[in-house]
Amino acid sequence: MDLKRYLETTKSLIDKALDAYLPPGDKEPKSLHRAMRYSVFPGGKRIRPIIVLASAEACGALKGALPAACAVEFVHTYSLVHDDLPAMDDDDYRREKPSCHRKFGEANAILAGDGLLTLAFNIIASDMPPSIAASAAKELSGAIGTFGMVGGQAADIESQDKKKSPKELERINRLKTARLFEASSKLGAITAKSDGRKTKALSDYGERLGMAFQAVDDILDGDGSVKLFGDARARLYARDLIEKAKAALKPFGARAEKLEAIADHVLEQLTT
Amino acid sequence: MDLKRYLETTKSLIDKALDAYLPPGDKEPKSLHRAMRYSVFPGGKRIRPIIVLASAEACGALKGALPAACAVEFVHTYSLVHDDLPAMDDDDYRREKPSCHRKFGEANAILAGDGLLTLAFNIIASDMPPSIAASAAKELSGAIGTFGMVGGQAADIESQDKKKSPKELERINRLKTARLFEASSKLGAITAKSDGRKTKALSDYGERLGMAFQAVDDILDGDGSVKLFGDARARLYARDLIEKAKAALKPFGARAEKLEAIADHVLEQLTT
Numbered sequence: 001m002d003l004k005r006y007l008e009t010t011k012s013l014i015d016k017a018l019d020a021y022l023p024p025g026d027k028e029p030k031s032l033h034r035a036m037r038y039s040v041f042p043g044g045k046r047i048r049p050i051i052v053l054a055s056a057e058a059c060g061a062l063k064g065a066l067p068a069a070c071a072v073e074f075v076h077t078y079s080l081v082h083d084d085l086p087a088m089d090d091d092d093y094r095r096e097k098p099s100c101h102r103k104f105g106e107a108n109a110i111l112a113g114d115g116l117l118t119l120a121f122n123i124i125a126s127d128m129p130p131s132i133a134a135s136a137a138k139e140l141s142g143a144i145g146t147f148g149m150v151g152g153q154a155a156d157i158e159s160q161d162k163k164k165s166p167k168e169l170e171r172i173n174r175l176k177t178a179r180l181f182e183a184s185s186k187l188g189a190i191t192a193k194s195d196g197r198k199t200k201a202l203s204d205y206g207e208r209l210g211m212a213f214q215a216v217d218d219i220l221d222g223d224g225s226v227k228l229f230g231d232a233r234a235r236l237y238a239r240d241l242i243e244k245a246k247a248a249l250k251p252f253g254a255r256a257e258k259l260e261a262i263a264d265h266v267l268e269q270l271t272t
Numbered sequence: 273m274d275l276k277r278y279l280e281t282t283k284s285l286i287d288k289a290l291d292a293y294l295p296p297g298d299k300e301p302k303s304l305h306r307a308m309r310y311s312v313f314p315g316g317k318r319i320r321p322i323i324v325l326a327s328a329e330a331c332g333a334l335k336g337a338l339p340a341a342c343a344v345e346f347v348h349t350y351s352l353v354h355d356d357l358p359a360m361d362d363d364d365y366r367r368e369k370p371s372c373h374r375k376f377g378e379a380n381a382i383l384a385g386d387g388l389l390t391l392a393f394n395i396i397a398s399d400m401p402p403s404i405a406a407s408a409a410k411e412l413s414g415a416i417g418t419f420g421m422v423g424g425q426a427a428d429i430e431s432q433d434k435k436k437s438p439k440e441l442e443r444i445n446r447l448k449t450a451r452l453f454e455a456s457s458k459l460g461a462i463t464a465k466s467d468g469r470k471t472k473a474l475s476d477y478g479e480r481l482g483m484a485f486q487a488v489d490d491i492l493d494g495d496g497s498v499k500l501f502g503d504a505r506a507r508l509y510a511r512d513l514i515e516k517a518k519a520a521l522k523p524f525g526a527r528a529e530k531l532e533a534i535a536d537h538v539l540e541q542l543t544t
Binding site for chain 2: 023028029030031032033036082085087088105106107108110111113114115117118119121122124125126128130131133134135136137138141142144145146147150151153154155157158
């Protein structure tokens with residue numbers, strides 16, 4: 001399988017769908033809609049929505065997974081916009097351009113985040129079959145709320161000036177990063193109306209991949225677990241998580257080749 | 273009907289349910305959960321969730337409407353917390369106590385708002401029958417997003433230093449206030465699985481009541497439409513809206529007595 005080509009094609013498919021879901025920038029209130037579009041495009045690698053699609057495909061039902069994929073990406077973008085705010089991580093730049101609040105002001109950035117978060121649920125409610133929309137919205141809201149990303153960001157801020165224990169750091173990474181990865185793969189399973197065993201397998205895959213993704217990010221930045229354990233142990237940890245993520249894919253056989261390749265790809269960033 | 277008693281009993285029922293939905297304040301991350309609880313309690317009159325319940329009752333099915341009622345109140349609270357932020361309306365006080373960000377800091381206030389908004393969708397997805405959860409989430413997200421409250425707040429901020437035209441002011445009031453009232457009465461209809469005619473009637477009721485509610489608020493504060501038209505015309509406008517809201521209730525006959533009394537109650541605040 002040509003992973004590079006798959007990632008490119010799929011990103012472009014997702015980008016088109018994201019564009020169609022966002023209100024046009026010349027529609028009132030313009031600054032709000034422009035702030036939302038500015039935060040979503042050009043965007044990153046779209047790894048989370050790609051995981052939604054590849055997971056649905058592993059369950060044998062790619063069709064109909066695009067709304068859930070877009071919802072996940074809008075949620076991810078909302079979290080970046082709010083996390084960058086001066087009262088939070090105070091980041092002036094995001095993906096090599098001024099962060100949303102630097103460009104559109106803080107009020108528009110707060111509202112753009114709120115708008116993106118709300119849009120995610122609107123998409124699930126409007127464009128997923130009603131028979132699975134509730135279960136998708138439950139999974140996604142669980143990954144966002146106070147026992148997901150929002151709780152992780154709050155815990156991170158609470159412990160900002162303290163030295164974090166390895167356990168605390170792992171808990172924060174699980175909430176802030178891995179939980180949305182887990183929701184992404186589970187949303188693929190939900191879209192495909194998979195059985196419990198496959199859903200659990202994809203949940204394990206997503207969670208482990210998300211932890212590995214964060215570990216790789218830390219290694220590239222010399223941050224987080226690298227500060228606690230050093231570079232060598234952090235690399236071993238990431239490698240182990242990727243192996244465990246791939247091991248979870250066993251029930252899918254060859255159908256999981258894309259998910260496997262994505263897992264390898266996350267690790268490869270350490271060598272390129 | 274003893275409206276005062278009805279409002280008191282129903283508020284206490286709603287408060288109990290809100291309390292049960294909120295994570296306890298001694299559960300990590302504590303400051304986040306405390307900030308959410310601080311913003312929800314003691315709270316106001318809970319008029320929006322009461323409208324959800326009274327609308328469901330008018331459709332002959334009060335049972336099962338409490339989750340939707342709580343979701344609406346959490347959405348309302350989230351909007352107050354974010355609107356009070358320094359970058360938005362910069363309000364230091366809310367309901368005679370320090371606003372959320374004054375008490376818990378800006379980061380926690382942003383996250384508490386995000387958490388409350390997410391909790392609203394989690395409740396709909398978890399505690400409403402799956403057959404109606406999607407339609408409820410669609411209605412609620414439509415009332416919140418960029419063509420609802422979020423859009424209204426953005427338009428309000430965009431026009432902050434300009435003199436608003438009557439048309440612009442009406443549009444902002446519709447988005448910022450009336451849209452969530454409309455969603456509240458419609459959620460009652462959705463819970464009760466009402467037919468299209470009754471749902472439309474309740475939608476009209478909620479929208480007109482919401483516009484009247486805002487007009488009354490403006491009259492009491494000497495703000496908004498009062499500045500544009502003067503006190504006397506603003507009172508006529510509010511009275512006319514209340515009459516029109518009550519007129520929409522015709523299909524329900526005596527079953528709408530609570531909704532009628534609530535409409536009268538909104539207007540009575542001008543005379544007490």
